[in-house]
Each structure stands twice: as structure tokens, then as C-alpha cells.
Amino acid sequence: MTKFRFYFPDNKDFVDPKFDGRDNSRTKYHRQYDDDNYPHEILKELPYDGMLVSLAGVGTMQKRGKYYEQELTEDFYFLGAREFLRLNKPKFANVKLMGDCGAFDYHNEFEPPFTVDELIEFYDRGGFDYGISLDHIVFPYFKNEEAKEEYVKKGDDIHELIKESERRINITLKNAKEFYSKAKNYRFEAYGVAHGYDKASFIRSVKELQEIGYRKITIGGMIKSKTDELLELLECLGEVREPDTEFHLLGICRFDNIPAYVEAGVTSADSTSPLMQGLKGGKYYTLGENEQKFQESLVVRVRQCDHDNVQKHIDKHRDELRHHITTLNENNEFDIDLSNNALSVNECIKRLELDCLKKLQRFDETGLDLDITVKALIAYEKVTNESYLPSKLTPTKLGPLKRNEEKYKAFLDQRAWRSCRCGICEGGLMNILFRSNQSNRRRGIHNLAIITQHKNRVVESLQPQSKQEK
Structure with missing residues (x-):
């Protein structure tokens, strides 16, 4: 009988089961390990x-x-x-x-x-x-x-x-x-x-x-x-x-x-590759009902405006970001009004973040207004990703950035998370965004579930014919 076991290395990869990405709420007085769940506890089927x-x-x-x-x-x-x-x-x-x-x-x-x-x-x-x-x-x-x-x-x-x-x-x-x-x-x-x-x-x-x-x-x-x-x-x-x-x-x-x-x-x-591909690489795995080969999608990234990395980005490029946001506003690249010159750069970027999150959550719930949602997503990406700044946007960078935009739109359009019953995705899009440690780790744990389904199907296909018929 053909056998192939997948072992998952323990690196304290657990998550708070009460985390809600819609408002970033968590277990009150949260204690790591005591309150958290391992992948096998939070997923519906064994992930390894x-x-x-x-x-x-x-x-x-x-x-x-x-x-x-x-x-x-x-x-x-x-x-x-x-x-x-x-x-x-x-x-x-x-x-x-x-x-x-x-x-x-x-x-x-x-x-x-x-x-x-x-x-x-x-x-x-x-x-x-x-x-x-x-x-x-x-x-x-x-x-x-x-x-x-x-x-x-x-x-x-x-x-x-x-x-x-x-x-x-x-x-x-x-x-x-x-x-x-x-x-x-x-x-x-x-x-x-x-x-x-x-x-x-x-x-x-x-x-x-x-x-x-x-x-x-x-x-x-x-x-x-x-x-x-x-x-x-x-x-x-x-x-x-x-x-x-x-x-x-x-x-x-x-x-x-x-x-x-x-x-x-x-x-x-x-x-740990499936988890790390999700945690750090922004990958989201899918596996069709009758498929053996898993697919990788690039989940949408919405950086946390209050995170230290984004704040450093704002401090470093504050003057350029002011002109950049003005240009995006004039070109109608977002749907909120940021024409008030009294607004600081931080306020503008925070409003773009909230607009993006609001539209993503609405799209998750209804499946409506994909183009409007992507528009808000890309606008926020353009002010938080250094590569989109006019001084940094070279012809060699433009191609990969455009491809990423297409992958974001394809991921949203597919809405694969809505049909996944792994135990993670039922929490909705906000729980698997490329955003916080909790949502990123959840996406990686989802990948463990999918890769094990893939592994099991492949091993089953390798069994002798008589075994499969039984």
C-alpha cells in the first residue's frame, strides 16, 4: 500500500479563534498559547x-x-x-x-x-x-x-x-x-x-x-x-x-x-512551505472538487495604516505623497473627497484605507461592485507601496505592478473563499487578507488544509487499481 505522510513542523503557529478581521477584535486579555488554537484545532479536517x-x-x-x-x-x-x-x-x-x-x-x-x-x-x-x-x-x-x-x-x-x-x-x-x-x-x-x-x-x-x-x-x-x-x-x-x-x-x-x-x-x-507561502508570500491555495492539482492565487494586500512600516513610509515621503494624493484625486482614481487642503497626509491615507476596507467588506458580503472595490484597493496600494511613487515608478516596475493588480482582481472575482469550508474561510475575506499577523497566519493555515487535500488525492491515485476499486 502506497503511503506518504506530511509532517508539519511546530513553530508556535497558532491563532486566536475569536479574532475578527472586520474590526480586529480578539480574545479579551488574550494570552498566547492558552487562548490560541493550533491548525488542527481550528480546521475542520486534519491539515497534516x-x-x-x-x-x-x-x-x-x-x-x-x-x-x-x-x-x-x-x-x-x-x-x-x-x-x-x-x-x-x-x-x-x-x-x-x-x-x-x-x-x-x-x-x-x-x-x-x-x-x-x-x-x-x-x-x-x-x-x-x-x-x-x-x-x-x-x-x-x-x-x-x-x-x-x-x-x-x-x-x-x-x-x-x-x-x-x-x-x-x-x-x-x-x-x-x-x-x-x-x-x-x-x-x-x-x-x-x-x-x-x-x-x-x-x-x-x-x-x-x-x-x-x-x-x-x-x-x-x-x-x-x-x-x-x-x-x-x-x-x-x-x-x-x-x-x-x-x-x-x-x-x-x-x-x-x-x-x-x-x-x-x-x-x-x-x-512549513504552505503556511509560509500564505503568511509571508500572500498566497491563497484552492483545490477544485475533482482536481488533484492545487492552484495559487495572490490574495489582496491592505497594509495597516497605523503599522510602523507604513508610518515610516509616510514620514520618509511626506512631501511627495502630498503631491501624489493630489494627482490621484484630480485623475479620479478614488471615490472619496480629499480635496480639503487642511487634511494631513496621514489623514488622507487613513481615509483611503477605511474606504478600501469598507468596499472590500461590502464586496465580500454581496459580490457587487467589483470594479469600484478594485479601484479603492489600488488607490490605497498606490499611496502605501513605495514602488508606486512617481519618483520610484520605473518602466521595469510598471509591468509587475500591473500584473499584481490583475491578480488582485482575479482573486476577488473568483470569490473562492466563499465556497471554502476549511474552518478559516467561513470567517470571510477580512480574516484572510494580506494585512495583520492574525489574518496572514490564518491564510497560511488554510493553505495547510488545501495542501493536505491535494496530498491525499495524489496518494489515493497512486494506490494499486484493485485497492481503488474496493
Whole structure:
């Protein structure tokens, strides 16, 4: 039976369930974590098959973690991962927990800041299903000799780089041997980590891990690689992979490639990409009822006028913005009256923001006056986006800006959020705008729901025909 699990890394990506983007209201006396919901709590269907938690993020009782405050670290060790992450309800029984050391977070250090024993204590007290051995990440990866030559041409010392990479690979393999021996006494299943700077070193790592006894191996350090490099590496590793060895891709999952992953022996991967594409990239995913391929739209952006970034923009370009707003008014590029010279630049921009939000909310509720809504949206964008200022608007910028305007209009016209039943979109357009941290994170959580639907459909299509017929 074909299987492919998607793990979502825990980075405290939760939201206030009572947030309302129409007036930015939230839980009264809001307390992060206590009042917030994880994606699996706020969405109607499971947005992942498992969660991955890093020791570097949580920390130990003696060493501060990157993401967790001391109080949360103590709660994590006291409650265990499943209860802390609120996965201890029957409906989450099949959600797996995977732990790793978080090597990316200490990649600049000479040695890993943790010991094998500290890592095992983390997995044991956390109650993890799977635990990944202590590794030291290797960058960069060279797909061939030509890539190494290009590196040399830049003036970098490749011999020192390879020497350092070999040192890190040796640390990783040494720790893997110790970890495998000690992990036999605990309930979690052990994963080894394969690192390399080229195909040969990766192949050597996989072979040595298998000789130690590992049949679950993570492929690390490829997060910066291109798709063709990753797929080519997996094909090469297939030549030495034992039939019962399963690969996990650490920190990387390009969901279009799931069939190729499965063919190469990859049974799981973890990634924050769908959430980050929404949170920082302004992307909104959709998946038609009978479609397998998800689509990406660019959600409309309405910057917060009172936000520090917009206020700095106003202070920096105050004189130009005064003339810019006057010109936009004369050209009828917005539908409110800003001809009163007594209005400050801040007041003008605030009124344009309120007009834009009012029309977006009305369009969300009625589906009427698309052109009028887009007009208000673009007018506000032109006074809050530095690239639209006359002194900055070059011919090379004009094309991308126009395309963004077209994408905004297409997103609104499609009104996909109105038919989505993920558990986020029912709150309306104002809850998924590219605007506040709460709305941005909600959009990312919506993307998790869509990408998991896509993943499930692809995996189902890969099942043997007889299984599908049943």
C-alpha cells in the first residue's frame, strides 16, 4: 500500500479563534498559547498527518529553546508532546509525532549544542513516535563537478568546505551509531540522518546508516536545492537503498513531486512551505472538487495604516505623497473627497484605507461592485507601496505592478473563499487578507488544509487499481 505522510513542523503557529478581521477584535486579555488554537484545532479536517518538534526550538530544562519561553518548555516536558500540542483527543489518535534536534537552528556552530542523551530524554519525556538522531547540517550541495568549479570561480576555498563537510558528516554518523544503540531501550522508532555535499558523500552516508541498522533514514540539508537536484539525488540513493528502508525529507516537500518521491522510497516529508507561502508570500491555495492539482492565487494586500512600516513610509515621503494624493484625486482614481487642503497626509491615507476596507467588506458580503472595490484597493496600494511613487515608478516596475493588480482582481472575482469550508474561510475575506499577523497566519493555515487535500488525492491515485476499486 502506497503511503506518504506530511509532517508539519511546530513553530508556535497558532491563532486566536475569536479574532475578527472586520474590526480586529480578539480574545479579551488574550494570552498566547492558552487562548490560541493550533491548525488542527481550528480546521475542520486534519491539515497534516503528523507534527515535527525540534529540541532546538523547545530547549532543555537547562538550555533555552529558540521558540519556547521557559514556562512553555517546562509545560512541554511535564505534559508530553501530545498533550502539550493538544493532540490527545481521540480524533487525533492517528496523528504521528516526530522529533528532531533542529540542526538548521545551530548550523553556524562548530558542534551541536546538545548531547545524544539530552536528545533521547527529549523524545522519551515528549512521548514521540519517531526520533531523529543528532546531526550537524551540511551546506552547500553540489550536483556535479561543474557546480564545484563554479564555486571555485567565485573565489571560495572548496577544499576547506569539503573538509568541514566531512567533519560534520562524521559527527552525524558517530552520533547516529550511539543513538541507534541507546534508542533500542525506548518506545520511539529511530531515524538516522544522511548528509552530504555531493552524490557520493550522500550515498556513503546512507550505506553506513544501513550498516548500523537503520531502516528509517532522513535526507537532510537539501532545503536549498533545486527540484531536479533533489530528484536526481533520490534516484542515485535508490541504487543503495535496501528494500525495507524508508526515506524522510527533512524540511522540504515540493508537493507536485509526491509521485516521484514515492517511487524513490520516500514515505514522509516535513515542510512549513504552505503556511509560509500564505503568511509571508500572500498566497491563497484552492483545490477544485475533482482536481488533484492545487492552484495559487495572490490574495489582496491592505497594509495597516497605523503599522510602523507604513508610518515610516509616510514620514520618509511626506512631501511627495502630498503631491501624489493630489494627482490621484484630480485623475479620479478614488471615490472619496480629499480635496480639503487642511487634511494631513496621514489623514488622507487613513481615509483611503477605511474606504478600501469598507468596499472590500461590502464586496465580500454581496459580490457587487467589483470594479469600484478594485479601484479603492489600488488607490490605497498606490499611496502605501513605495514602488508606486512617481519618483520610484520605473518602466521595469510598471509591468509587475500591473500584473499584481490583475491578480488582485482575479482573486476577488473568483470569490473562492466563499465556497471554502476549511474552518478559516467561513470567517470571510477580512480574516484572510494580506494585512495583520492574525489574518496572514490564518491564510497560511488554510493553505495547510488545501495542501493536505491535494496530498491525499495524489496518494489515493497512486494506490494499486484493485485497492481503488474496493
